[in-house]
Amino acid sequence: xxxxxxxxxxxxxxxxxxxxxxxxxxxxxGLDTVVVDHGSTDGTVELVRERFPEVRLVEQANLGLAAGxxxxxxxxxxxxxxxxxxxxxxxxxxxGRLLDFADAHPRAAIVGPRLLNPDGSLQRSVxxxxxxxxxxxxxxxLRKLAPRSRLLNGFYAGGxxxxxxxxxxxxxxxxxxxxxxxxxxxxxxxxxxxxFSEETDWARRFANAGWEVWFDPGAECVHVGGxxxxxxxxxxxxxxxxxxxxxxxxxxxxxRARRLLRVSLRARAAVFRGERGAQYxxxxxxxxxxxxxxxxxx
Numbered sequence: 274x275x276x277x278x279x280x281x282x283x284x285x286x287x288x289x290x291x292x293x294x295x296x297x298x299x300x301x302x303g304l305d306t307v308v309v310d311h312g313s314t315d316g317t318v319e320l321v322r323e324r325f326p327e328v329r330l331v332e333q334a335n336l337g338l339a340a341g342x343x344x345x346x347x348x349x350x351x352x353x354x355x356x357x358x359x360x361x362x363x364x365x366x367x368x369g370r371l372l373d374f375a376d377a378h379p380r381a382a383i384v385g386p387r388l389l390n391p392d393g394s395l396q397r398s399v400x401x402x403x404x405x406x407x408x409x410x411x412x413x414x415l416r417k418l419a420p421r422s423r424l425l426n427g428f429y430a431g432g433x434x435x436x437x438x439x440x441x442x443x444x445x446x447x448x449x450x451x452x453x454x455x456x457x458x459x460x461x462x463x464x465x466x467x468x469f470s471e472e473t474d475w476a477r478r479f480a481n482a483g484w485e486v487w488f489d490p491g492a493e494c495v496h497v498g499g500x501x502x503x504x505x506x507x508x509x510x511x512x513x514x515x516x517x518x519x520x521x522x523x524x525x526x527x528x529r530a531r532r533l534l535r536v537s538l539r540a541r542a543a544v545f546r547g548e549r550g551a552q553y554x555x556x557x558x559x560x561x562x563x564x565x566x567x568x569x570x571x
Contacts, residue, residue, distance in 0.1 A: 283301045283355045285298070286309045287310045293360040297360070306349075307328070308321050309332075337467035339461075340464045346461065356451060361495060363386070364493045378487055384492075385448060385449050386494045396496055397430070397435065398445040399441045399442075407427045408537075430442075442480070455482075507552055530565075541553040
């Protein structure tokens with residue numbers, strides 16, 4: 274197994290991550306590690322300073338996850354960056370296994386491990402690039418009819434076998450080994466994404482330049498999931514879809530997606546009650562308040 278020390282540097286972005294950051298950073302012992310904090314007020318910064326004095330700590334305004342990752346990558350060297358969520362931790366030996374896999378696949382810009390929920394169950398982490406049809410299957414709940422179907426659950430890579438290495442469109446950014454040479458070619462993350470779809474955009478740009486994204490189940494990472502935002506940023510998730518489609522498919526395609534998403538969320542709001550229904554209604558109203566360029570500029 275390859276020795277990751279000196280070849281891999283770790284980047285962790287934090288925002289009120291005190292319950293998980295200890296375990297996250299323990300899994301990175303021995304790696305050159307930087308923590309970029311975005312204004313935590315729960316004791317995260319103090320814990321990092323006290324328990325992990327060897328970790329480089331950068332404090333900056335919260336300009337979004339992409340901006341945090343970019344700042345972290347600019348602070349550390351190495352052939353690869355290991356980008357890890359603050360609510361995630363690698364199992365023993367997984368960093369070395371990711372590096373071995375990257376060495377065996379020299380065109381791999383990103384290698385993602387198998388993600389596990391804290392109870393040890395599989396967390397499906399492979400995704401396909403969004404399209405109108407894939408968004409329809411997600412937001413109209415068509416994927417519920419056949420969750421293992423590539424036709425009706427393409428967005429979540431229905432039918433993807435998480436038990437063997439495979440190429441894919443993109444992997445969740447909770448844990449990614451990223452090759453510096455690929456970033457040198459295509460550039461850092463697009464900081465116009467605040468949260469959600471920044472890794473999707475990066476993977477699309479890597480693919481456009483002839484690089485590859487791989488899933489490697491030989492490495493494993495436990496991920497709490499949604500811990501930093503608790504699902505409160507649903508509108509930002511939808512905005513990420515529109516930004517991606519506008520950038521990679523064009524304004525007309527993104528405008529069709531806006532109308533599709535608005536109708537879908539209106540239908541959801543009619544079905545669901547309480548806070549969930551109100552959330553769908555609020556985002557549907559936002560989608561109806563302007564065309565895509567206006568929504569992305571706000």
